[in-house]
Amino acid sequence: MSNPLPIVPSPETAEKARIRFGIVLLPNFTLTAFSGFVDMLRLSADDGDFSKPVRCSWRVLGETLAPVRASCGIQITPWETFDNAEPVDYLVIVGGLLHSGPQASEATLQYIRCAAAGTTTVVGICTGVFTLMRAGVLDAHRICVSWFHYWDFIERFPSVNADAIVADRLFVIDRRRITCSGGRASIDVAAAILLRHFDHATVQKALRILLVGEMQKGNAPQPHPPGLEPATHPKVKRAILLMEQQVGRNVPLEELACKLNLSARQLERLFKSETGKSPRTFANALRLRTAAWLLTSSDRTVADIASSCGFSDASHLGREFRKQFGVPPNMFREQRSGQEPTQFPDLDAFFRPDSSLTSDVEPGASLH
Template structure:
């Protein structure tokens, strides 16, 4: 049995960014806690962790809860750590804008061989720091179009909840952070210890990176061809592909695809795709301060004035009017 002086198998820096989401942070950390010791003693024996912040004090989450900083960059000996896990902020653009402040920390860690992990929107920060060049990235489906528009040369793997690409690891966030923690721990501590505590967390099993969310599995209610078409609509949001090309990718004719969409959604495939684009525009207006031109480009709509026209027809007000009714989405710093 290990003694208290035994060096841990894995040593982790947890770096929550301003306005980080508590769900992936708490899930990842609690999985570390269960693996770190025998039974449920919560001692940091088999793995250790420290909460890293730019300055002493605390970091506020998107829900308003503060997490206390345990270590600052001036106190770090990077040789003492194996992984640095960054937890993304609520707003992707604001997270990306943190690059000048965090670049030195991240590059120093990478230079000392520390593996960099970006969870949720933290991939925007690592990409802005030039640390994801030539790498594959898994991120939340809500942010795929925005990331592709901001970093077109970085490959996004849209069918994975997390992705290991050498010493760069990415995760879509949410409860997938638990699955990522299991996989990281399994590679270092063994699968038995990595799975320890899942039942206590009321988690049935560790999901693989390619696990398909049932909550997004619309094939159950719409059928295989329609479900596949809708998945393609999301992943090809900014493309110039036509509905005819979409039908060909699904493996059926355009007429057959329209019949299926009329039966399941009461509209043609083209009209449904337009609806997907408009809903994306609405969500981006709500969750970012990007220009309408940028958002239009993400949604595959080249003409901003045309976007304004169809947005008003669909939602009863222009994008500018819609935005004026919203509170500020950017965190106060």
Template sequence: MGTAPESSFELRIAFILQNKFTLAAFSGFIDALRLAADDAAKSRQIRVGWDVYSLTGGQVAASCGVAVATMPGLPDPKGYDYVAICGGNSYADDTPAPALMQLIKLAHTQGVGLLGICTGSFALARAGLVDERRYCIHWNVMEAFKSRFPRAQISLDRIFIDEGDVITCAGSTAAIDLALYIIVRHCGSERARQVMRHMMMTSMRPASVPQAHFFQLPPDGTDTRVRKALHFMEQQLDQPPNNLAIARYCSISLRQLERLFRANLNQTLGQAFRSMRLNYGRYLLLGGSLSVMEIAHITGFADTAHFSREFRKAFGETPSAFRALSRRPSAEIGSEERGAVREAAI
């Protein structure tokens, strides 16, 4: 392993890029560090330092195909405040990576912080760092993570989670918020505000901001085929499949799948999917310029009247009334109404 140079940096991070890493998460995080590092915003590593490594050295391709150059070898963790594992589309590759496992365990033993960026959390869990820790997992890989690490506590109601020695992040733009959180800790609030000004951000999202997913997590012990169906339904919300397509995806008959939904969730398949689509519709009503008719179409309802009828049955008001409420100044909204709008943002 290479040796990091001694320095007077306020913050120093070693990035480990995995194959097919998520470019947005890595680039957003490291760009925040770049802007915090230099008073003149000239990208010089003065206050903050970083190095980028990989298991193979040389160029590593992101999931979008863009290649990033990495340093040879792997770092000595003790030269850094954090080792950040940046994952992406290769999370399903369960082939052991002894050098990475060794690095993670060494960093943990030395008291160096570990960051799981996007699906980099899979590597931390493979290294045995599960115990009583909560893991922040992107909703799209929740089932894959749960199937591999059933003892892990998973959270989808936050964009990152700090467990002291391990910090995990859902990925994508949430990595910028995590970077700002760490910059505040090591470099101060003013340094973080400098980053936000340059990145044209008005604020830093707290860890407690929920992820935008639209299904209730099934209870532990739920049949894996029901979990698989719910995951497929969540992924297809913009083009809702019919029930037969969902059953085919799960490799069972529709009758079998219906029985499983009733036994596990006390709901029919249709009821579960309708609830998910209505939650998505409520989320879409909060922002943007989509009309109620367009939202009805996107969420798979026959027409505006059908969507409005089901929406009112579920939430006690019409889509138009909910949208009007969400656009009123918060000072004019009562606590119960404010709670409904906050819940819809989840």
């Protein structure tokens, strides 16, 4: 008896089973976020390594077919307009620069609203989350924001519940809303989405081709801003990111520990062993570092910076600056204007285990 012929799905059946992605590039989008995401789709879509869209397909969509400029200057032309686009399973919004050029058009916002009202899962990458907020499709959802854009997000959307904002993780999947901090994490969030539909080997093969290895899970901490090492324990890394996220607020130690599923005493011990400092001392150093960065990178007043960084007033900030740098804030600004914080060795020294930074705050239940 001869072996039966294999059953080959018809083109219609294959098309129906294919996972469909629509990608919208916002003005000044980040090329890394776009390319990382779409390359994961490309490498996972086909067994023969010919980049054929067998398992999934992707299309770049736009209000018009006018090229969209990335923040690096490269331009990409949409393949289809919103009016002619077919329904997709995932609508991916890729953002980038916030303060340069036009934002998403009203037609783009309306297209996102229509997709979100149906069965489409909406994905915001990098500052694409800002556009999802403007479209009004993130109500009652947890929202992942890059630590770098946390304060921009708070300023633009002050009515959002602070507990819903996640600025210490790579990405968040909350029902049919997915938000991602951007950069290299776009690869990780693409892998997490593909694992919903494909076997692990298929997704792992794509990661290996990209020389990524294992994907990072959504609850992995976002990388540190410069100078915040040597903390290596994931709980300490996340604690530091939370401190920076709320650098202007008087955060009780118990509240911070609760967010990390630790007791206050556990966090205190772990922090001391990893950084050589208490959470309170580290938070005070972080406030000074942030104030120094604002002094050299903005024209905000000393009083405004003091308020933003959790100091009681300009005099309080002035005392701390004289104590650590030997000069008042305005002189510090004049001497170091135009420099990056990574060029301040005396700032980086704060975060070394042998640093003797002191805090003028009396012992208590808060970090500041």
